[in-house]
Amino acid sequence: MAESAREERTSSVDLGFVEETESWRLLSRFFRSKVGGKPAWLDLKSVPTASELACGVCGKPTLFLLQVYSPRTEQTTCFHRTVFVFCCRTAACHARNSGACFRVFRSQLPRRNDFYGFEPPDEDTPPAEDEVWQAEKVWNLCCVCGCGGAKACARCHQVRYCSKAHQVLDWKAGHKAACGECSITLLFPEFDLVTEPEEWREEEEETEDAGKDGEEKLREYEEYMRQLRHNQDPAGGPGLKEKDLEAAARQETEEDQQFSVFRRRVRKEPEQVLRYDLGGAPLWVSRQHVPGTEDIPDCPCGAPRQLEFQVMPQLLNYLQVDSLKDSMDWGTLAVYTCVNSCDQGTAYHPEFLWKQDYSETALTGTS
Structure with a gap:
């Protein structure tokens, strides 16, 4: 570095x-x-x-x-x-x-x-x-x-x-x-x-989210949580319950908007560990x-x-x-x-x- x-x-x-x-x-x-x-x-x-x-x-x-x-x-x-x-x-x-x-x-x-x-x-x-x-x-x-x-x-x-x-x-x-x-x-x-260098520009986030309705963003949120907590787990451990995922996605209040920022930033390189x-x-x-x-x-x-x-x-x-x-x-x-x-x-x-x-x-x- x-x-x-x-x-x-x-x-x-x-x-x-x-x-x-x-x-x-x-x-x-x-x-x-x-x-x-x-x-x-x-x-x-x-x-x-x-x-x-x-x-x-x-x-x-x-x-x-x-x-x-x-x-x-x-x-x-x-x-x-x-x-x-x-x-x-x-x-x-x-x-x-x-x-x-x-x-x-x-x-x-x-x-x-x-x-x-x-x-x-x-x-x-x-x-x-x-x-x-x-x-x-x-x-x-x-x-x-x-x-x-x-x-x-x-x-x-x-x-x-x-x-x-x-x-x-x-x-x-x-x-x-x-x-x-x-x-x-x-x-x-x-x-x-x-x-490797991160390839990211602020305008990319705005472009990616432009035109997406609430349901589409909701589906992306749910999918990200599934991957992070279950599907990408090589040990096959239990993830969050489906009802918890749905509830979390619908509770995107002001305090949870930061998680959306986090999710959008990492989804381009979802395997990043550091x-x-x-x-x-x-x-x-x-x-x-x-x-x-x-x-x-x-x-x-x-x-x-x-x-x-x-x-x-x-x-x-x-x-x-x-x-x-x-x-x-x-x-x-x-x-x-x-x-x-x-x-x-x-x-x-x-x-x-x-x-x-x-x-x-x-x-x-x-x-």
């Missing part, structure tokens, strides 16, 4: 889409954006600890959700720069309009650093084993989640864990019988996260629970934070979470980072996430 390329465009938004790819392409040395799997740490020596990654609700370690590689070449300290997002997989922790179960970190490095070559790596050939410097070679990582693993199995002393919670899960999954190997996979499915718009404004799903300036805390360095990107609800379709009793959910996740991308001497800087859910009217048809 180079700044020079963005300046040449009329639109400031890059759209993110998931793609399957070979796992070696997602190693740290290739500086990729990715979803799921284990984190491809940027700074390989000082990864976040279990306490830093703890869910603000249940206290258990959060799991890696995604990372966005977003360098700022105008700053020497940010030649390499990645923002990491983690979330708790316990559905009960995902309270409405609360980001307490999410954690965000920013990591950055100058072009000359201790881990990567000055020139870009060859991305066409898998690296030899001795060419790969991964975090696990210099840092003890949890075999379950890939985060800092301060605890070791007392029997084999080979497998590491970030917390007692992940050690218990691994033992229940069979580690006791196969000591020396990790037996459980809690991780979200792994994908490459690729971006919108990158540094310094821009999020595309909210509702007029409810929109943060004011006072709601976005300043960076500890004293500088304000600005929007960097937002995670779209379509990502949920790829996470295989609907088998949970009460699946995690969100309308959008807006990630804010230090406007100066400061460097305060720590490898991973905490940043801020604002979670917005769909309005209750849009989902249930009740005001």
Whole structure:
């Protein structure tokens, strides 16, 4: 997401889409954006600890959700720069309009650093084993989640864990019988996260809606909700009831008009899972629970934070979470980072996430 390329465009938004790819392409040395799997740490020596990654609700370690590689070449300290997002997989922790179960970190490095070559790596050939410097070679990582693993199995002393919670899960999954190997996979499915410029003009929205009667708009609204909540769900989980869809479509009051704006904007690229718009404004799903300036805390360095990107609800379709009793959910996740991308001497800087859910009217048809 180079700044020079963005300046040449009329639109400031890059759209993110998931793609399957070979796992070696997602190693740290290739500086990729990715979803799921284990984190491809940027700074390989000082990864976040279990306490830093703890869910603000249940206290258990959060799991890696995604990372966005977003360098700022105008700053020497940010030649390499990645923002990491983690979330708790316990559905009960995902309270409405609360980001307490999410954690965000920013990591950055100058072009000359201790881990990567000055020139870009060859991305066409898998690296030899001795060419790969991964975090696990210099840092003890949890075999379950890939985060800092301060605890070791007392029997084999080979497998590491970030917390007692992940050690218990691994033992229940069979580690006791196969000591020396990790037996459980809690991780979200792994994908490459690729971006392309959004092609959008305000007049397109007006042209598309011109001449449409109320019934046609109603049908489009219903169809979008079906796709988002049922038809596009690869796990085949239950969607909203038909009567709820109909009620939601007919309850498009003033507060729900923002959802219509959201729907029209994303329907041209319905598979988008991320919108990158540094310094821009999020595309909210509702007029409810929109943060004011006072709601976005300043960076500890004293500088304000600005929007960097937002995670779209379509990502949920790829996470295989609907088998949970009460699946995690969100309308959008807006990630804010230090406007100066400061460097305060720590490898991973905490940043801020604002979670917005769909309005209750849009989902249930009740005001």
